Amino acid sequence: MKVIVKNTSPLLLIASAAxxxxxxxxxxxxxxxxxxxxAKTAMTFENDRLESRYGEHIYTSRExxxxxxxxxxxxxxxx
Numbered sequence: 001m002k003v004i005v006k007n008t009s010p011l012l013l014i015a016s017a018a019x020x021x022x023x024x025x026x027x028x029x030x031x032x033x034x035x036x037x038x039a040k041t042a043m044t045f046e047n048d049r050l051e052s053r054y055g056e057h058i059y060t061s062r063e064x065x066x067x068x069x070x071x072x073x074x075x076x077x078x079x
Contacts, residue, residue: 030038037043046052 041047046055
């Protein structure tokens with residue numbers, strides 16, 4: 001199914017952009033006493049160290065490059 005939108009009002013586009021950006025205005029900074037909750041292992045994406053090491057091994061085997069999991073670039077030299 002293909003949806004075609006014709007004659008979209010610029011006012012509607014501005015209103016929808018303002019509505020989407022208004023959700024970003026409620027972002028608060030993390031207080032120092034709340035940082036302990038964010039440092040827990042349950043808050044990580046990969047809380048099982050063995051499983052994450054296995055995943056990194058599979059990734060480096062397929063990509064033919066080692067390291068570079070947390071930084072830009074890889075084995076090709078195209079930082």
